[in-house]
Amino acid sequence: MNSPLSEAVIAGADAADLALLPLPASFPAAAVRASDVDMFEGVEDKDVRKSLFVENVPMPELAPDEALIAVMASAINYNTVWTAMFEPLPSFQFLKEMGKMGGWEERHDLPYHIVGSDASGVIVRTGSSVRKWKVGDHVSISPAYVDEQDPDTHRDGMLGQGQKAWGFETNFGGLAHYALVRASQLMPKPPALTWEEAAVNPLCASTAYRMLVSERGARMKQGDIVLVWGATGGLGSYAVQLVRNGGGIPVGVVNSEEKASLLRSLGCDAVINRAEILGGDDMLLQRAEGWKKMGRAIRELVGEDPHIVFEHVGSKTFPASVFLARRGGTIITCGSSTGYDHTYDNRYLWMRLKRIIGSHGANFHEQWEANRLIAMGHVVPALSKTYRLEEVGAAARSVQTNQHIGKVGVLCLAPRPGLGVTDPQARARVGEERLRLFRR
Structure with a gap:
């Protein structure tokens, strides 16, 4: 049974x-x-269904710069899968390091780790130093947990030594009825969206924004050809939209005709079904034979090699990414869901003057800009399926085994999907069909 506050x-x-x-x-x-x-x-x-549990936990104390959020919905990211696999190292090591800092950080060092790096909900308490937000505000949560007293944070929030991924490298994450966040993580919830639609965007949309649009990323310009691996996945689906919005030409890579059809509906005209190009043998992505097949397929679609390769898959695709970028091109990477150890032919990097750029998350300004695009309807949520909190193990398993498309949402306090829209006219302007594209 829910508490009186939850019911309210x-x-x-x-x-x-x-x-x-x-x-x-x-x-x-x-x-x-x-x-x-x-x-x-x-x-x-x-x-991960064997390691991820839903259980009652004590309410933590609120720090002066924090807000307590009644979480209406959250989402599954791959960092939750890593946490539940205890790879590449148990996340409790992150929590122990926080605990050593003393003060309010000691709260995070617990024998359990509440996970989740996305959320939407309602502020129910604010700390004494929170100025711009109040109880009752509807919010989306940025996953960037930064140290505002670190000088590098003021250069770029992702460069500060104390920067962490909330709900992965910190405790009290979003897959819960209540979550603790710093005031610097709060953003207004897009009023045209439901709770679950608003919850799935922050991490992936802002990560893709930094990688492609920000001056700290690939600095995509009009006419740039951008190869997007996993183009109907959580990151890829936002990348395709941002490339199109910015006047670029997305070339989306998928592994089935079903995903190819969805990608075309999203406005990506150049689609590569790698299952067809490689004959179902993904090991070809490790060899020149496969790279050349992919290169020919790209040139047949758009006439040129990619200016930018949007890389997040990791060891499985990285050798091909380095090869496929054009002379002077850019490979921008934010993760390695198939493994961190990358092997590639360095001749194609140095002799053709290519660049590899590392990108991690997004700073608060980049988060805010991505959230603004979503609120305006220029970027739509990639929500494909919604689970209940008690089904979180199954939700995470679907991401672990790549049985999903787009983003997987999780209802926390919201009793059913479809709630939370406060501006139905704005929703009508965006269009129900566009907003539900990944749930067809």
């Missing part, structure tokens, strides 16, 4: 009522346990 949030109570109701002593949350970190030793299939 669900019912849409006003700020005055929310402020008066007491906080629950505990709440349901998706977490992994420190006692389980060795459970997958010697196991080939590290099934």
Whole structure:
């Protein structure tokens, strides 16, 4: 049974009522346990359904620069899969390092880790130093957890030594009924979106924005050809939209005709089904034979080699990415879902004057700009399926085994999908068909 505060949030109570109701002593949350970190030793299939639990956890104390969010919806990112697999190292090591810092950071060092790096919800409490936000505000959450007292943070929030991914390298993440966030993570929830639509965007949309649009990324310009691996996945689906919005030419790579059809509906005219090009043998991506087949397919579609390769798959695709970028081109990478150890032929990098740029998350300004595009309807959510919080293991498993498209949402306090729209006219302008594109 939900607490009185949770019921009031669900019912849409006003700020005055929310402020008066007491906080629950505990709440349901998706977490992994420190006692389980060795459970997958010697196991080939590290099934996250065996390590990710929903259980009641104590309500944490609120720091002065934080807000307590009643989470209406959250989402699955690959960092939750890594956490639940205890790879590449158990996330409890991150929490222990936080605990060593003392002060408010000590709260994070617990024998359980509440996960989740995306969320939308309602502010129910604010710390004493929070100025621009108040109880009752509807918000989306930036996953960038930064140290505002680090000088490098003021150069770029992602360069500060204390920068962390909320809900992955910190505790009290978004896959729960309540979450703790810093005020510097708060953004207005797009009013045309449902709770679950708003929840799936922050991490992936802003990461793609930094990689492609920001001056810290590939600096895409009009007419640039951009090869997007996994173009109907969480990151890829936002990348395709941003490339089109910026006057670029996206070339989307998928592995099935179903995904190719979806990609065309998203406005990507140049689509490569790698299953057809490579005959179903993805190992060809490790060899020149496969690289050349991919290169020919790209040139047949758009007439040129890519200016930019949008890379996040990792060891499986990186050798091909370095080869496929044109002379003087850019490979921009933000992750390695298929493995961190990359092997590539360095001759194609140095002799053809290519660049590899590392990109991680997005700073608060980049987050805000991406959120603005979503609120305006220029970028639509990639939500494909929604699970309930008690089904979080199955939701994470679908991402772990790549059985999903776009983003997978998780309802937390929201009792059903479709709630949370506060501007139906704005929603009508965007169009229900566009907003539901990934749920066809």
